[in-house]
Amino acid sequence: MDLSKYAYVFSILFILCCYLLHVSIGIDTITSSQFIKDPETLISKDGNFTLGFFSPTNSTNRYVGIWWKTESTIIRVLNRNQPLNDSNGTVTISEDGNLVVLNGQKQPIWSSNVFHITSVTTSQFSDYGNIVLSERTTGKILWQSVQQSSDTLLPSMKLSINKRTGKSVKLESWKSPSDPSIGNFSCSIVERQSTFEVFIWNETQPYWRSGPWNGGVFTGIQTMTVAYFYGFKGGDDGEGNINIYFTIQNDDEFLIYRLNSQGILDEIMWDDEKKEMNVSWTSHDSECNVYGICGAFTSCNSLISPMCSCLRGFEPRNIQEWNRNNWTGGCVRGRPLQCQRVNNKTTSRKEDGFMKLQMVKVPDFAEGLAVKPDRCRNLCLKNCSCVAYSHDAVIGCMSWTRNLVDIQQLQRGGLDLYVRVAYAELDRGRNKTIIIISTMIIGPIVIFICAYILWRRSNHPANSSYNIIGEMSQVKLQELLLFDFEKLATATNNFHLSNKLGQGGFGPVYKGKLQDGQEIAVKRLSRASGQGLEEFMNEVVVICKLQHRNLVRLIGCCVEGDEKMLMYEYMPNKSLDAFIFDFGMARIFGGGEDQANTNRIVGTYGYMSPEYAMQGLFSEKSDVFSFGVLILEIVIGRRNSSFYDNEHALSLLGFVWLQWREDNILSLIDQGIYDPSHHNYFSRCIHIGLLCAQELAVDRPTMAAVILMLNSEAGLLPPPTKPAFIPRENVLNSKWPEECQNICSNNNVTITDIYGR
Known part of the structure; x- marks a missing residue:
């Protein structure tokens, strides 16, 4: 055989092996003659970090990034603002000695940008995911990738700010999960005189803050109570820099902090058993973490409703907006301070005092002073501009002379805050004992009177129409119009069948037109059903309290004799086919009923929870079930009723459950609203x-938990169990009759009729 053929084949195999060896093993050094091309990589000596080319989710652009273990944990992107538009990129050392990224035309699109390099350079990839550019002969470091903008804080990496120049090292978020260019959010250190803390910024506006650093923990993070557990260190380095960083004690662990594109700082930890990164803490676990969400002189507590409350001695600046849960206006002082009265030349012998708030994230804009607690209090009391003070053994004295903003009630940790109030507010606290004693005496008398009134009412019921109007007045329905029955009968052509839009647990819904031409939808309580009185009041109360651009507007009502009707603006897409009182049923209680059960079932089937539909048991979890059905209807673009009588006998929940178990999420999502860049969000909504x-009420989350799930993309969700109303497997098999013909035999049993003698 011709030896030249063997030589040719051998040379081809040799070149191929060298190429594969270069790609799979990788190197840890780049020089002018030793470079990497897409898809080649550099691998750190410990094998944990990789430098290479990648494309983000839902993007075809190519970037040079550093990741830990897998590409799902990108910790730094070199050319984050200059993407490659093809797969021909190269990372090398340029003629001027800089580390550069070249495109397919050998043009530099990114550079380490070091000036006046006078010797040959080399770039090495360290065990900590850091690329170091240095002089080959002297080893002098010229540039490091840790100086490059990133969204991730690694162990031993420092956030810093120079007190003289203001220059800082900070985190900068991606613009979106598919675009690593610099986004709207950043995370940096802010110094307030002798204190400092970490802020997240939405462009130039504060979005979150950690609370002051006390040398071991950030006092505004309630989970951060033990310094050594988190390994954070920081302070003034003696060279004009304030630094904060963390270390890991165990080499087997890996922990990072990442600022995501939504402005949320996540702590992400490696799970060695599952071989994946999991979120172990997040900066925004409740709305109270949003900076200043409640306004000035307020406290935010995520465990109560409403979450915002004025500090004692203060009242809402705008009571109407406050009652609408718009708290941005904050609160103002209800009584003038003693020092203010002195300045206004009015006399008072009673001196101001301080109200103590325990375990709180103290407000922003603290002024620090190194004095003892008693001295701290006296200095604040003598300064009429001082509105609050706090003292920490490490931080020292902190005082505030401007509006108190971003106070958050914590469950553990935090600091004690002393807020200046008028003496009369302190009297309120001293009078609590008198109030309690008075209540013990007067209470039984009041209970007796109330019991007597209820007995009289139960034996002498008032006119039902009058009672309904009375209840409606309690919810302040000033703008609700009252229609008479005759006008509504005319508007709907005497409730003609051709005008009927739908039917629910409340009764039928009709389309109508008023004399001025306005089109309306009329819900009419079905007199024959024996249901609906409480549902009627429930809907009036709920709709009036929940006016929103996505909710149909309630125009008026009619209460005349036995007739009870609600008038809405007409929606051309017949969105009134679904009834608002399918939800909120847990707030309705009739005579002789309690929160555990009811003696009559109301609502629209398909939205009612199984325990309510079958046993009459209802609670907040019944509303959660209805809300879950509504979410699924919206995402998949089909109504629950569209599944009735289909060939597979599947309900909406059954259909979604089967697709979910088969990991066929894409087939569920309504293609009219589907956007690949938001696939994870759609999947989360279905989840x-x-x-x-879920079938068991105890397994369902609370509505508060549902809101947190919808507002956060970071939190891990538990796996769902089987939902309610799922038919048995044999019912789901539409091929059963055909298969039965093949596997079943004919029944030849003889039947004998028996007659009496």
């Missing part, structure tokens, strides 16, 4: 819907 619709 939440299934959690809400």
Whole structure:
């Protein structure tokens, strides 16, 4: 055989092996003659970090990034603002000695940008995911990738700010999960005189803050109570820099902090058993973490409703907006301070005092002073501009002379805050004992009187129409119009069948037109059903309290004799086919009923929870079930009723459950609203819907938990269990009759009729 052929084949195999060896093993050094091309990589000596080319989710652009273990944990992107538009990129050392990224035309699109390099350079990839550019002969470091903008804080990496120049090292978020260019959010250190803390900024506006650093922990993070557990260190380095960083004690662990594109700082930890990164803490676990969400002189507590409350001695600046849960106006002082009265030349012998708030994230804009607690209090009391003070053994004295902003009630940790109030507010606290004693005496008398009134009412019922109007007045329905029956009968052509839009647990819904031409939808309580009085009041109360651009507007009502009707603006897409009182049923209680059960079932089937539909048991979890069905209807673009009588006998929940178990999420999502860049969000909504619709009420989340799930993309969701109303497997098999013909035999049993003698 011709030896030249063997030589040719051998040379081809040799070149191929060298190429594969270069790609799979990788190197840890780049020089002018030793470079990497897409898809080649550099691998750190410990094998944990990789430098290479990647494309983000839902993007075809190529970037040079550093990741830990897998590409799902990108910790730094070199050319984050200059993407490659093809797969021909190269990372090398340029003629001027800089580390550069070249495109397919050998043009530099990114550079380390070091000036006046006078010797040959080399770039090495360290065990900590850091690329170091240095002089080959002297080893002098010229540039490091840790100086490059990133969204991730690694162990031993420092956030810093120079007190003289203001220059800082900070985190900068991606613009979106598919675009690593610099986004709207950043995370940096802010110094307030002798204190400092970490802020997240939405462009130039504060979005979150950690609370002051006390040398071991950030006092505004309630989970951060033990310094050594987190390994954070920081302070003034003696060279004009304030630094904060963390270390890991165990080499087997890996922990990072990442600022995501939504402005949320996540702590992400490596799970060695599952071989994946999991979120172990997040900066925004409740709305109270949003900076200043309640306004000035307020406290935010995520465990109560409403979450915002004025500090004692203060009242809402705008009571109407406050009652609408718009708290941005904050609160103002209800009584003038003693020092203010002195300045206004009015006399008072009673001196101001301080109200103590325990375990709180103290407000922003603290002024620090190194004095003892008693001295701290006296200095604040003598300064009429001082509105509050706090003292920490390490931080020292902190005082505030401007509006108190961003106070958050914590469950553990935090600091004690002393807020200046008028003496009369302190009297309120001293009078509590008198109030309690008075209540013990007067209470039984009041209870007796109330019991007597209820007995009289139960034996002498008032006119039902009058009672309804009375209840409606309690919810302040000033703008609700009252229609008479005759006008509504005319508007709907005497409730003609051709005008009927739908039917629910409340009764039928009709389309109508008023004399001025306005089109309306009329819900009419079905007199024959024996249901609806409480549902009627429930809907009036709920709709009036929940006016929103996405909710149909309630125009008026009619209460005349036995007739009870509600008038809405007409929606051309017949959105009134679904009834608002399918939800909120847990707030309705009739005579002789309690929160555990009811003696009559109301609502629209398909939205009612199984325990309510079958046993009459209802609670907040019944509303959660209804909400879950609604979420699934919205995402998949089909109504629950569209599944009735289909060939597979599947309900909406059954259909979604089967597709979910087969990991066929894409087939569920309505293609009219689907956007690949938001696939994870759609999947999360389906996941939440299934959690809400679980068969057992105890397994369903609370509505508060559902809101947190919908507002956060970071939190891990538990796997859902089987939802309610799922038919048995044999019912789901539409091929059963055909298969039965093949596997079943004919029944030849003889039947004998028996007659009496």
